[in-house]
Amino acid sequence: MKAARQETTITTEERLQEPANLSVREWKNKIFKGIFTAAAGFSLLMLIVLILRIFTQGIGYLDWNLITSFASRNPSDAGILAAFVGTIWLMAVTAPISFILGVGTAIYLEEYANKNRFTSLIQTNISNLAGVPSVVFGLLGLTLFVRELAMGRSIIAGALTMSLLILPIIVVASQEAIRSVPTNLKEASYAMGATNWQTIYRVVLPAALPGILTGNILALSRAIGETAPLIMIGALTYIAFLPENLLSQFTVMPIQIFNWTSRPQEEFHLVAAAGIIVLLAMLLLMNSIAVWIRNKFQRRF
């Protein structure tokens, strides 16, 4: 025992010796750090270029007139009032529909449904729907809502189509939020004799709400920017009136912007850039609200 120990005795110098491949490992580390920093920098750079370009183009047309005027043949008179109000109408109708359907589905799948083939089929479908191109949803909206249900090219038809489009995102985000509610809180509620619904209403939803709301807002901000499905169902590109009810015809900002950029006159491109600034501002506002909600209600479990 003693002899064996003496043979393997390590000198202090040996202890301080650095491993043979240490410098190579440090080099590799530096290279990868460089690659990843460049990747992150590239996307940031693109964003800055985009914003700079749009601002230099559109800042001249960005004034109060832009928001209070209807579209016009004259670029200097042209505004996005109809599109702006249309977007708000569309969101106001889409939000409750998609919230109720989406959160309801998520609650059913997470809290009520037995885990069997049927529910896993639904689950798979929802995940797949999230990957379906938005044009396809437009086609569905056109056939189902505009034609079959004879809603015409109305806000309600547009909102229903948009709801279908963002439903998968909302369902998945809400499921995620509901699943992250600690089981032991639910157990505590059940163990006191609460029913499923009481537990959902008093424990699960309050705890999951921040996550659910964040998911909903992010989904809505995707809907704001969508053009294709609305074009499919035939939203107008030029209107000089405000929508009055759910069956009114309407247009939305991305369509208006698209319309302007496809015109030959250079000035309309500048108006479009101003419109994009407004759209970006709306998106930014909604995303900020989402972040704020997430931070405010973030709970430690």
Added chain:
Amino acid sequence: MLASKDNNTQAEEVYEPNTARPADSVYKVDQLNLWYGQDQALKNIELEIPEQQVTAIIGPSGCGKSTFIKTLNRLTEMIPSVKTTGGIYYRNQDIFDKKYKVELLRTKVGMVFQNPNPFPKSIYENIVYGPKIHGIKDKKVLDEIVESSLKGAALWDEVKDDLKKNAFGLSGGQQQRLCIARCLAVEPDVLLMDEPTSALDPISTLKIEELVQDLKKNYSIIIVTHNMQQAGRISDNTAFFLNGEVVEYDRTDKIFSSPDDKRTEDYISGRFG
């Protein structure tokens, strides 16, 4: 031993500890088997749990003790793959009967969990959660329930000025006593405790143990613990579980001084598990 010193003294009168068990039992478990999918977690469990006493369930990890206690209020049903056979009778009612409402069972049988799990609400809201779901709305009644429950759980003096504060601000031991108070607010008959002190420091643990001793005057308590000293300190009866079976079930005095089964002795003396 000393009585035999003189021939005429009473050799038969050797002192016998009191082994009488009261007749009333809250639970009768009859031939209970439980599977998680293909794995059998409980095998032919036969137990009777007496009223207003502390019954401890001890055994090494994975012996089925937590599963067993969660079967008593049918909380195992939350796991989809669970299958049970046999019967559990709570106050002579078959809890697996289709007509028997699981909400009623869980109202009568409160549960305290391994990790303190207060709701992310105020102390007050935590206590009134149970009464509210059972339809009590009167503010005055709720206030009284809060006070009596917190007193029952020996927490009132520590929190009476902070009832509106978030329960997460309490220490681990206080949170666990809050969870006990939350159970008491529903006025249960039985308290199930699933390793209630395993996440707590020694002093908090002793406080909970003391509380358990106090609570058994009004409640029947079943406590799962992997700490056999704890079972020794606080329980009246002890069941030793091993691999999903009950190896030995007897008075705690008997189990801890002269168990019948060699495996029980090895476990409580720390030779395995």
Added chain:
Amino acid sequence: MGVRGTYEQELSQLKNDLFSMGEQVMAAFNTALELLQSRDEEKINQLIENDAVINQVELKIHDEATMMIARQQPVATDLRTTIVALKISSDLERIGDLAVDMVKAAKRMETKRNESEIDDILDMAKVAEEMLKEALTAYQKRDMMRAQHIATLDDTVDKKYKHYIQRLFTLTDETNAEQTTQLAFIGRYVERIADYATNLAEWIVYESSGKHFDLN
């Protein structure tokens, strides 16, 4: 109630049980001394029966202490209290047995003889009784000084015992061998009781201080 209120209750219950056992043994010893003179048959039988009760109490205390060790894992002072309870209860039980042995020996003696020797025994027994009483008080009050005082009393008993034995040797031929032997036994029993009382004192010191003193 403290953090371990129930356990503390059990502990003080144990001490109380032991103290009342001590009182029973004291009473038995007193009765035995009375019976040295009167030798009332009925009372002697009563004393013997009562000894069985004392034995039961000892077993009860033994079981209480065993359970406490098994279930509460006492440490430090609590541990010493528990262990000392075991020790003291067995010493007390022996004292009870000796009291019975005294009257049994007295029963075998001829009556109305050797009155003055019996007076000697009673004189010695008075000190032993005092020691026992002091020990019980010291136990109840955890009083180390009182316990140490008992040791000096034991020296008195030992001296008296020595004189007493010497006196037995000088007895005239009138006293037969049987009578002398019984007298010697009774004296020896009293002296043993005093020794046990000293033992109690040692355990009481140990309970308070954790140190062993040889007080003999």
